[in-house]
Amino acid sequence: MPSQRPRAAFEPIPPDVDLYALVESTETFEFAVRIHCDAIDEQGLENFEKLVLLHVILGGKPLVIEGYETRLENRIFSERWLRDNYSAKTEIAWNLTTKSNLPLSIGHYLNNMPLLANQWNSLNYKDTSRQRIYLKDIDCPDVWHENLKKLLPPSLFFLNDSTGIAEDVGAALEPNPYGQSVRIGKGIAKAGDLMSNLPSEMRAENLMCYIGHEGTYTPCHREMCASLGHNIMVEASNGLLEHGRSTKPGSSIWFMTESKDRHLVSEYWASVLGHDIEIEDHFAQINAWKAAPFKTYVIEQKVGDFILIPPLAAHQVWNRGTRTMKIAWNRVTAETLEMALDEALPRARMTLTLQSPAAKVNQSMILTMSKREIAEKSAEQINGGKGMAPVTSAGLPTLCGSLLLARHAI
Numbered sequence: 001m002p003s004q005r006p007r008a009a010f011e012p013i014p015p016d017v018d019l020y021a022l023v024e025s026t027e028t029f030e031f032a033v034r035i036h037c038d039a040i041d042e043q044g045l046e047n048f049e050k051l052v053l054l055h056v057i058l059g060g061k062p063l064v065i066e067g068y069e070t071r072l073e074n075r076i077f078s079e080r081w082l083r084d085n086y087s088a089k090t091e092i093a094w095n096l097t098t099k100s101n102l103p104l105s106i107g108h109y110l111n112n113m114p115l116l117a118n119q120w121n122s123l124n125y126k127d128t129s130r131q132r133i134y135l136k137d138i139d140c141p142d143v144w145h146e147n148l149k150k151l152l153p154p155s156l157f158f159l160n161d162s163t164g165i166a167e168d169v170g171a172a173l174e175p176n177p178y179g180q181s182v183r184i185g186k187g188i189a190k191a192g193d194l195m196s197n198l199p200s201e202m203r204a205e206n207l208m209c210y211i212g213h214e215g216t217y218t219p220c221h222r223e224m225c226a227s228l229g230h231n232i233m234v235e236a237s238n239g240l241l242e243h244g245r246s247t248k249p250g251s252s253i254w255f256m257t258e259s260k261d262r263h264l265v266s267e268y269w270a271s272v273l274g275h276d277i278e279i280e281d282h283f284a285q286i287n288a289w290k291a292a293p294f295k296t297y298v299i300e301q302k303v304g305d306f307i308l309i310p311p312l313a314a315h316q317v318w319n320r321g322t323r324t325m326k327i328a329w330n331r332v333t334a335e336t337l338e339m340a341l342d343e344a345l346p347r348a349r350m351t352l353t354l355q356s357p358a359a360k361v362n363q364s365m366i367l368t369m370s371k372r373e374i375a376e377k378s379a380e381q382i383n384g385g386k387g388m389a390p391v392t393s394a395g396l397p398t399l400c401g402s403l404l405l406a407r408h409a410i
């Protein structure tokens with residue numbers, strides 16, 4: 001049991017870390033594959049979707065799509081815009097130093113970021129009493145949502161409904177908005193987000209923003225329910241003066257494994273590091289990654305870098321510089337559902353049962369259901385109680401929706 005073993009301690013990353021030298025000198029480290037967003041326009045969306053399926057979903061390796069910085073509208077994706085429109089909004093920040101919630105206004109946080117970031121240097125970066133305040137999992141402003149939607153490949157976006165062809169294999173009956181009582185819906189999806197097939201009250205509204213300063217981080221974890229993770233850095237400090245104060249360029253360092261190494265990763269986390277990978281509580285030391293018996297992909301995410309996180313691939317993230325602003329979401333496809341049913345759900349069910357007394361009624365109901373009951377229940381939900389639908393069709397996102405929501409309720 002992880003809790004009975006000595007547990008690896010947290011060790012911060014120095015502000016002057018040389019990532020390129022680190023990857024160069026470590027055999028098991030490799031930079032993740034990058035493509036430019038212009039290449040998607042040149043090669044076509046269909047080829048790009050094939051690449052995502054083969055490289056990320058089935059191949060289980062991370063992919064970075066770079067180059068969005070020139071397409072993001074600078075005026076909207078800016079510190080100034082956020083300050084002008086959301087200064088007074090109260091959010092719950094996460095105090096990483098005390099491991100507790102900290103309610104604050106967005107304006108107050110933005111004002112204090114240079115102070116929070118500039119406190120660190122190569123001598124004091126291990127100081128345990130200094131404040132690390134991370135504004136994470138906050139709602140994404142609607143204007144950002146709408147702008148991003150116009151910018152990114154539609155099949156990758158949050159709640160997109162490019163999920164199959166009408167009347168194709170696996171289609172279920174659905175209410176007909178044009179008169180007759182029912183019509184045959186869409187078939188089993190190729191890409192898209194199956195969550196979009198659900199009534200809005202059942203969807204996981206998981207389009208989230210992360211705003212962080214040097215030394216804030218997200219411990220190692222995997223996306224809930226074997227879903228596919230998406231994360232784009234939309235803004236960062238650029239090293240110039242802001243409101244009369246100097247800034248340091250913002251970026252995020254990612255350490256990520258491959259889907260295929262998931263069992264090895266869990267075992268290493270439990271037996272060597274003494275932590276449970278299912279509980280997002282440990283940011284592993286660089287030395288722990290170096291000594292690990294699996295490959296580690298490293299990414300330095302800058303503005304305009306859009307990262308695709310494979311299902312069940314463990315990853316942790318460290319913010320650098322004065323400010324990074326990211327938008328992230330999850331997507332459920334036919335393939336990720338299959339993986340969820342096979343292995344992520346039994347584990348998630350265990351973790352959530354243990355950890356979340358606050359889980360909502362439908363969540364706990366779903367968590368105690370068997371795989372077959374889940375399939376039946378989901379089929380009922382899309383067929384209006386008229387019987388079974390194929391397991392990988394639209395019904396099962398109900399379950400994933402509950403789990404994705406539950407992630408933030410823990």
Ligand SMILES: O=C(O)CCC(=O)C(=O)O
Pocket residue numbers: 136210217218223229230231252309315317326328329
């Ligand atoms: O940027 C972060 O702090 C965490 C992001 C993450 O884990 C994700 O997008 O899945």
Ligand SMILES: [Fe+2]
Pocket residue numbers: 221222223229315
């Ligand atoms: Fe994540």
